[in-house]
Structure formats: C-alpha cells, structure tokens
Amino acid sequence: MQNLKQQWFSNIRADILSGIVVALALIPEAIAFSIIAGVDPMVGLYTSFIIAVVISFAGGRPGMISAATGAMALLMVPLVKDYGLDYLLAATILTGIIQLIFGICKVAKVMKFVPNAVMIGFVNALAILIFTAQLEHFIGISTMTYVFVGITLILLYTLPRFIKVIPAPLIAIVALTSIAIFSGVNLKTVGDLGTITQTFPSFFIPDVPWSFETLQIILPYSLSMAIVGLLETLLTSQIVDDMTGTESNKNGEARGQGIANFITGFFGGMAGCAMIGQSVINVKSGGRGRLSTFIAGIFLMFLIIVLGDLVVQIPMPVLVGIMIMVSIGTFDWSSFKYLMKAPRTDALVMLATVVIVVYTHDLSKGVLAGVLLSAIFFVIKISTVKISNKGNRYSIHGQLFFASIDGFVNYFKKADIQSEKIQIDFSGSRIWDDSGVGAVLKVVELLKTKGIQVELIELDTSSKKIMDKLNGVLSSH
Template sequence: MLFSSTRQDWFGNIRGDLLAGIVVALALIPEAIAFSIIAGVDPKVGLYASFCMAVVIAFVGGRPGMISAATGAMALLMVTLVRDHGLEYLLAATLLTGVLQILAGYLKLGSLMRFVSRSVVTGFVNALAILIFMAQLPELTNVTWHVYAMTAGGLAIIYLFPYITKAIPSPLVCILVLTGLALWLDLDIRTVSDMGDMPDTLPIFLWPDVPLNFETLWIILPYSVALTIVGLLESLMTATIVDDLTDTKSDKNRECKGQGVANISVGLLGGMASCAMIGQSIINIKSGGRGRLSSLAAGVFLLLMVVFLSDWLGLIPMAALVAVMIMVSIGTFSWDSVHNLKKHPLSTNIVMLATVVVVVATHNLAYGVFVGVLLASLFFANKVGKFLHITSELDQPSKTRTYNVIGQVFFSSSDQFTASFDFKEDIDRIVIDLNRAHFWDITAVGALDKAVIKFRREGIEVDIIGLNEASATIVDRFGVHDKPEEIGKIMGGH
C-alpha cells in the first residue's frame, strides 16, 4: 500500500508534473528576486531558497503537488533583522525557524487547522488573491501601451489556448509567445533581467558566521517564532486549499516537519526562510501538476535556468509573468463567496470580510487568520450559548420545584443559567435535573455553585441529579457547593 502510494506520488503523472514544473520555475524567478529585494538581501538568496525549498519539500512534505519557495509574507518579517544585523543572522534565524517547525510537527500543531473555519480559509484565499494582484500593479503603472497590450495578449493566450489543446500548459505558451514577440518587435519593455543579477554558480554549504551564544539566540528568537507561525499558517492553509482543488487528503503534521527540514536545508545553503506559496501551488495544479515530481522539477528547472540559462531568462518580458500572476489571482479568488454574501449568515460574512481586510491592510497572514479565528470563536460561543433551555415544575404538596436544564453551560451561557432560578420563591426543596445538560468550564461550575449557595442561604434544600460523567468530573474538581470548608470561606467573606 505504501509502495503504491509512493509510486503514485512520484510517477503517476510524469508528463503533467514535468511541464507544470517548468511553468512554476519560470513564475518563481521574478517573485524570488522581488521577495529578496523586499527582505533587503541579494536576489540569489531568494533564488537559492526557492530551489532548495522546492527540492527538499518534494521528498519530506506532507502535501504532494504543493509548491514551497521564498514568499512575500516571510520576506516582510525579515526586513528589520537584515537591516539591523545582516544576512548571517537571517541565515541563523532560518535554521532556528526550521527547528521550531519540526518541533511543531512533533507536537501535532498541524491538527489545529481543524479549528480554522471555512469562512476564515475563504477570507485568507480572497486576501491572497488581492495581494497577488496588487503585487503586479507596479509593473502596470507608468508604462507604455505596449506593456498593456502584451499583458492583455498574454491573458488571451492563457484563457483561449486550452480550447485548442491542453497538451501544453497555456501559461508556458504565454511566456514563450510573448518573449518571442518582444524579441521580434524589439520592444523596449521591462524584462526579468531588469529585476536584478542572476546567480552564476551553484549554491554551496554555509554555516552562519554568528557567535553561538545566548545573545545571538535572543536576537533571532523573536524573528524565528514569527517566521515559524506565518510559515506554518500559510503552508497549512495552502495545503487545505490544494486538498480541495485535487479532492485528496494531506498529512498536516508531516507538512510541519517537512517545512522545518526544508528550512534547515535552506539556511545551510545561504537561502532565506520560506514556506508554501498559494499562487505557485495553484499555477502547478492548473498546469497539470499533481505529484511530488512537480515540486522537484520546479526546483531543479529553477536552478538550471538561473545558473545556465540566465541570459535567455533575462529576456522574458515582465508583462508575460504579470499575465500569469493575474491568472493566478483570478483563479485564486473565491467568486462564490461574493454570491454567498446574500445566502450565508451575517456572522459568517463578517468573519470572511474581516480576515480579508486585516490581511490586505497589514500584509500579514497571521494577523488576518488570528482575527478571523477569534471572531469565528466568539460568534460560535454566542450561538451555542443560546442553545440553553431551562424549564421548571412545582410539586405543591411537597413544596418542591424541579428545574430541567437542557443544553450547554459554559462561559457564554452561565449568566442565563443563573438568571433562570427564582431564589425568593417560598418552597422547601429544589431539584436541579442536569440529565440533558453539559458543564464545560469553571465559569459554568461557578454558576452552579452560585445558584446552590443562594438557595441554601434562603433555607432551601438543593439536590443536583443527572450529571454526566464528564460534567461530574469538572464539578467535583472545581465546585465548592458540596465542600463545607469552602462554603465557610465564601460565607465568611460576606
């Protein structure tokens, strides 16, 4: 079974994976250079990182068909570290990031993805689509009409060529045709070579030249923690999206470990911390890539092209790559979410829109996901808190009132629980029936204590029946209503 799965991952789609790898490699080049510039390092740092990340993650990652490389989200976090301490400290931070990500994998933090709601994932995807499009705008401002014509022509090729044949990925055709056209017409437009110098040697093993002491650790630790969180968030979110696109499952905890191993390799080869890329992953899937071979091919082709074909690559017009990235932006955006604004509950729409706004405003995926998860949790708690129903019936001869509690008692519904009791009623005995209730936290236990103690102050006998095993455990551990010494302290306080 394992052999069959491994064979499928590597050799189940050879032609599609190799062609997709070429397209992804071409799309990685300008982005890796751009992200290096953002981080304040030499372009080769981003290119080496992208090569190494794509190759290593192909073997150790948990999501076949997903592309990992240098990203803008990670680059933004490195700016101050590079500015204040230099490249060597960035390499050290990259190594520590890898260690922390491996630790996260062994702690099974990848499983926490189940707490991220669908509306947060949708907001995350839409925000990334907007950021990808916004990143192309500098290439489309203050330029000649030739650039607009080339970009429009590139989009036409991308969307219309599949009607002719799907044997060759249309983004690859777009790049080849527009490059040939620019050379034939001798157009004076911006090309890949204008973005920075390409490396002309293979990467070599490097150990960061930093002092191995606690001072260095305290310098790099905050950056490494931030890089770990953002890197895993983007990687796990991207894995979830690729799961949906391919209707397959992935191992999120293995992906955490894989990202860590790959980042350690990146740091030792002179690259910057990297993670999964939603844009390139979607290019890969749309171009026919499905297996681990596509990621390996992307990394190998990237290195071969930047080292041995850099002169040719430098001739590719940026307009061609802008067209590919606009296609990615359009394909990434969840257009159904716009139509669903009328259908979905207000709380779901608020979570999705808040995630989009925060990510776009801050360019930080972690902030957007945090806000989205927080809002989703609050809305959920508020909704579940309303599913608490308490009825009562009075047995007049025995002057006993029985309260039937149905639903979930926790911090959101504890006030409603307490407010449902009449503490001034002229009766002798109270029965609180909890057969169909569940107590979740110490706030709920505190509400039960409060109700029991109030009744007893009025001279009313209280019986609690029907506690399920889980609720009984937390009530026995944290409750005080059946502990005379604790009640004495409370009563004394009054």
C-alpha cells in the first residue's frame, strides 16, 4: 500500500488530465441516471460532484471513480415515485450508514462468496435495464428522434478512431446540440425533463418525519442500495486493481462508500457507487491517484456552473444514444461463450440472475436469488457421493457428512457382493462428522451380518482422527 502523499501527488499531470476527461464523460450519465430515477438532473449532478470529491479522500482504491450510477438509480425508482425526493435523500443517508457498518464488519470477505456467475448476471441485467430505460425516450416519438439517436451512435463508435484526446460523447453532444439549436428541429431536451440550477449544493436535512414509520419505508431500499452499491464497487475495484497491477483496501473502500453516501444525502444527492465504465476511462486516460477522482468531481461542478444553460438544451435523443453505448459497454459479451462452455449449473445461475432482475427491476433480488441458487447447487454437488468398484475394492469419491451419507449407505445395502472380504478405499473421500463415521460403521456392520469382512483403507489423517475418536467412544460400550 502506498502512503497518502504518493496516493495523491505521484502522478499529478496525468491525474489532472484524466480527471477532466472523466468529468466530461460523467455529465451525460449523471443526467441520464437522474432521469431513470425520476428526479431532477441536478440531483445526479450534485451526487456525482459530492461522491467523487468525498471518495477521493475516504475511498480505499485510488483512481477509481464513484458517482451517481444506473444500478442505484434503478433501485430507487419506486421510492421516488411513491414518496418523493426527500425520502430518497433520507434513504441515501441510511444507505451510507449501512455501508459504513458493513465496511467496519469487513464486508469484503463476505462479498467473495458471490460467485462469478452471479456477477456476470448482474452486469448483464444492469445493461439490459439501462437499455430498456431508454426506450420510452425514443420509441414512437418522431422520425427526427430516431435519426438523432442513429447519428449519435455512429459518431460514438467512429470518432474514437480519429480523435483520441476528446471523449466522443462530448463531441457528439456539442455537435448535435448545436445542429439541433440552429436547425430548429423539434426534439425533446434535457430541459423538458427537469431544470439545471447553476449553484453549489447546500446542506439541508431531508424533510421527512424522523419516525419509525419512515424507517420502515426507507430501510428495504437502503438495504438493497447498500448491497448493490458495494457489489458494483468491489467489482470495479477488482477491475482497477487488475488494470493497474496494484492492490487496494476493499473494506476501506466500503467504509468510504458509506461516508460518501451519508454526506451526499445531506446535500440533496442520491445514493451512488463506483462506476466500471468511468473508472476504466480514468485508468486508460492515465489516472492513477486520488487526485484524478478529486479533479473529476471538482471539474464536473465547474462545468455545471459555467455550462448549466447549455446542458438543458442537450436533445434527449443524443443522451439516449450515449446511454445505449453505455449499456452495450456494460454488457458482458463473452457471456454467450460462457453459456455454452460453463458448467450447466453456473450457466443456469447466470440466466436466473438476469431473468429475476429484468422481471423485478431490482438488482438486489437477482443477486440474492443467484447466490441462493448457486449455494443450493453447491450443496447438491458436494453432498453427492459416487462409488466405483473394481474387484474387491470399492472406491468412495466425495465427502462423507450428514447430508451425503444416504447415498453411501444405500449403495452397500443394495450392492450384490460375492466375495467374503472387501476393501473400501477412502483416498478420494474424507469423513467430516459423526454422521460420516456412523455411516461407515453402519456399512461395516451391515456387511458383517451378510458374512462379508470389510477393510477400510487409505483414510486421510483427519478422517482417521475422527474415526478413532468416535470408535473409542463406541467400542467402550
């Protein structure tokens, strides 16, 4: 782990430049995610400013970008719709508290138990939901809308071939917004969906009754957001670790996310988390230190103050085009290969995660179901005992414990053994508990009554230990 001075100031020039690039790329996403959540674009912009600045101090993964995200925005839709913005702010504060507690309780270790089938399902479901959230903004509105979405997409995918310094989304926004303004075509703009205020966020306490009833309303949302936020954050930090070839403090990052969300809630912001796409852009642009994240936040605020008037004029189809690109970038395209090649149960877990999320519009439910399903598959797999027979030797493959012994005992109940002496080979097995020992003794006695003598061979040290211990107890009767 580097010291704090290195984390801040070892890469100043590149960090400042990459921070600026990220700030430019953050604007359309912050606006689009606000629209998904059903709040004013200002909420997402304030969020991105505050979270980026706070996490640059409080986070555990230098160079990672956190801000308003799609995963979180999708979770808060029903809360905003039914109860309004203030409840969202309260829920954001609670999300921060929960994440802080999770971080103190070393949540990173628990997150390791989320299998990658679930994580693949998570990003795919997220991509699908971000995409479907765009449909209402361009399907069946006008021909010009389709044209602008199309042109935006073409620009986004061809420009990076020729212009590498300025992010393509920014060029597309500037070019197409000016064309839209000067040609006077009738397109919906960001301004139609909310207002931009060119002021700094200010501190205020959300206007909700601070009662048990309020807690009951916001707690389920806060819990989902806390889990989903940490999941995406830890995934992102692993990606940044891999890209930079460095390590990071995962529990520190979880605490930092908590602090960032807690503070954001008091400044009119919605819960956010780390962003895969933006963090990748940051690292690619040379960002490595905490300074890059800090600059991203500060420069974003500067842009809002300076360019607020222009931001409201961005045509929605351009924003939609950018979000389609974001969803394409979020989707894990190697999933199709994965579906063909991965173990069937893993593929099923991945699909189940996607289907449940898309059906419920709730990433946390999909993740929970995916984890449960893979846990069940794991138990089934581990509690299956196979027995192979060669001459007088019966080889056990699998673990012997309370859940797996039935298959083992039944095999010998049914087996048609001709010889008077057999060997049971435990080299591919291990006895874990009393039930395992009991099952072995049961089989030995069962075969004895049939006049067959059993020799247990190749028991490993720990199995032998548990056998001897219990054998002593049993034979002393």
